[in-house]
Amino acid sequence: MTRKIPIVVLFVLAVLPPGVVGAQEMSGMPAASCTKPAELPAALAGWTAKTPLASATDASRMDAAMLAIGQGASVTLHPTREVHYVSQPEKPGGSVAHGGMVAVAISASGTYQVSLDSGAWVDVLKDGTAVISSAHAPGPACTGIRKTVRFSLTPGRYAIQLSANAAPTIAVMVSQVP
Amino acid sequence: MRRLGLSALLAAVAITAAFGAPLSWRWNLPAGIMPPPVPADNPMSEAKVALGRRLFYDADLSIDGTTACATCHEQHRAFTEGNATHPGVGNTPGRRNVMALANVAYFNPLTWADPTQHGLEQQMLVPLMGSHPIEMGMAGKADELASRLGEDGCYHRMFAAAFPETEGRIDLANVTKALAAFERTLLSYDSPYDRYLRGDRTALSPAAQRGAALFSHGCADCHNGPNFTDGKFHHFRLPGQGVNDPARDRGLAEITAAAKDESAFRTPSLRNVALTGPYMHDGSVPDLADAVRAHTGVTRTERDVPDLVAFLESLSDRAFVTNPDFALPKTACGKGH
Numbered sequence: 001m002t003r004k005i006p007i008v009v010l011f012v013l014a015v016l017p018p019g020v021v022g023a024q025e026m027s028g029m030p031a032a033s034c035t036k037p038a039e040l041p042a043a044l045a046g047w048t049a050k051t052p053l054a055s056a057t058d059a060s061r062m063d064a065a066m067l068a069i070g071q072g073a074s075v076t077l078h079p080t081r082e083v084h085y086v087s088q089p090e091k092p093g094g095s096v097a098h099g100g101m102v103a104v105a106i107s108a109s110g111t112y113q114v115s116l117d118s119g120a121w122v123d124v125l126k127d128g129t130a131v132i133s134s135a136h137a138p139g140p141a142c143t144g145i146r147k148t149v150r151f152s153l154t155p156g157r158y159a160i161q162l163s164a165n166a167a168p169t170i171a172v173m174v175s176q177v178p
Numbered sequence: 179m180r181r182l183g184l185s186a187l188l189a190a191v192a193i194t195a196a197f198g199a200p201l202s203w204r205w206n207l208p209a210g211i212m213p214p215p216v217p218a219d220n221p222m223s224e225a226k227v228a229l230g231r232r233l234f235y236d237a238d239l240s241i242d243g244t245t246a247c248a249t250c251h252e253q254h255r256a257f258t259e260g261n262a263t264h265p266g267v268g269n270t271p272g273r274r275n276v277m278a279l280a281n282v283a284y285f286n287p288l289t290w291a292d293p294t295q296h297g298l299e300q301q302m303l304v305p306l307m308g309s310h311p312i313e314m315g316m317a318g319k320a321d322e323l324a325s326r327l328g329e330d331g332c333y334h335r336m337f338a339a340a341f342p343e344t345e346g347r348i349d350l351a352n353v354t355k356a357l358a359a360f361e362r363t364l365l366s367y368d369s370p371y372d373r374y375l376r377g378d379r380t381a382l383s384p385a386a387q388r389g390a391a392l393f394s395h396g397c398a399d400c401h402n403g404p405n406f407t408d409g410k411f412h413h414f415r416l417p418g419q420g421v422n423d424p425a426r427d428r429g430l431a432e433i434t435a436a437a438k439d440e441s442a443f444r445t446p447s448l449r450n451v452a453l454t455g456p457y458m459h460d461g462s463v464p465d466l467a468d469a470v471r472a473h474t475g476v477t478r479t480e481r482d483v484p485d486l487v488a489f490l491e492s493l494s495d496r497a498f499v500t501n502p503d504f505a506l507p508k509t510a511c512g513k514g515h
Contacts, residue, residue: 088506088508090506091248091249092235092237092506094236094238094240094242094244094326095238095243095326095329096238096242096326097237097242097243097244119244119265119269120244146269164237164243164245165244166242166267
């Protein structure tokens with residue numbers, strides 16, 4: 001038989017007068033004190049030498065903003081108001097912040113990690129629909145990677161929306177998680 | 179039509195003075211829950227709430243445009259976030275765990291350990307302008323904030339509708355008033371526990387019912403009332419933390435400088451607590467069961483923990499965390515879902 005909650009409990013909890021009395025985090029960890037760069041794991045080796053890439057301000061320009069898997073990129077962003085996202089970012093960023101879009105082609109199903117050197121917000125979309133992230137974490141200490149977000153992806157082309165970045169450039173890498 | 183008697187008029191004035199809200203404002207509260215107090219100089223209005231909602235999600239309220247109120251107060255987490263502490267702009271270190279906002283209109287004082295924070299309008303200045311820690315980094319930038327918002331035509335219309343008495347002035351005072359009005363609408367009274375109280379005897383599992391009974395012995399000494407907080411400060415030292423630990427958070431003593439207030443923190447509400455982890459003032463306890471165990475002064479056995487957790491989980495209000503009225507506005511002028 002189900003035990004009833006004593007009426008005195010409900011009184012205590014409810015009758016006292018009021019007023020008496022899948023998502024990703026934006027944050028990373030504060031920078032550690034680093035005396036020298038840490039060695040990167042093999043899967044993140046492409047973070048060291050970044051290629052320049054201009055982000056797109058709308059979907060029609062995404063072909064020119066393709067990220068290569070496993071290759072870090074120094075991505076140029078735009079003032080927030082100039083960016084017409086495929087889908088409203090969950091954290092849009094203010095007018096004084098920067099954002100943009102890049103694309104990535106996935107050929108094999110698996111877990112992929114987006115690594116950033118800032119606390120910017122990242123949305124990954126397929127056919128205009130956001131993919132829910134599966135995990136997030138700070139990057140390895142003293143590597144320059146501040147934030148990582150993981151997604152389970154199937155083959156296809158994805159849009160990566162970057163928003164709420166303080167600086168006009170951001171380091172980004174998409175890598176497959178071993 | 180019968181005229182109102184003097185006593186009725188006086189009563190109406192008294193009610194308005196106490197709650198400050200026009201009697202026309204519809205709070206949509208369940209029976210038995212009184213409306214929250216509202217300052218007389220910041221009455222509720224639809225226009226003000228819509229403006230406050232847009233501002234809540236606007237990262238232009240931070241110095242570098244990266245951080246909105248909603249950055250740390252995420253709806254799906256009952257307006258907290260999943261980190262122990264949240265860095266401020268420029269990746270400056272956070273200090274304390276983000277507090278939940280469900281029914282925040284009733285809390286007094288506000289924040290973890292500051293007895294001077296009595297109203298939402300005032301408290302907004304802590305994240306906006308504060309330096310201990312830096313959160314949104316707008317200290318000394320009130321004019322810049324107004325200038326940024328003033329570049330947006332939607333804001334001109336929304337401030338005009340919300341603050342006709344100041345001809346829609348876009349300034350820090352009206353920003354904080356609008357944010358406070360929006361936050362006063364963040365009401366959460368539709369958890370399984372609430373439905374149980376309203377007569378749905380199927381709303382709580384047997385384990386949650388046992389947990390509720392256990393909760394009344396000790397837990398409810400501090401976590402009481404409709405929002406499961408007495409609004410008072412209590413000594414709370416995490417297990418393993420010594421009184422002379424230099425890394426400890428002094429809590430209330432940081433403000434009062436009184437030895438008796440060392441490591442005293444305001445009792446947090448437990449509304450939606452299963453969604454608001456990690457726990458404690460420093461976010462050092464990731465798990466709800468361990469948060470129960472961390473309350474070393476409360477008598478219970480290990481066997482009680484699952485039932486207490488089941489009860490705490492019954493305080494989650496799914497309608498609250500999915501209510502489109504509280505979400506990021508989908509249209510430029512802040513209306514619509």
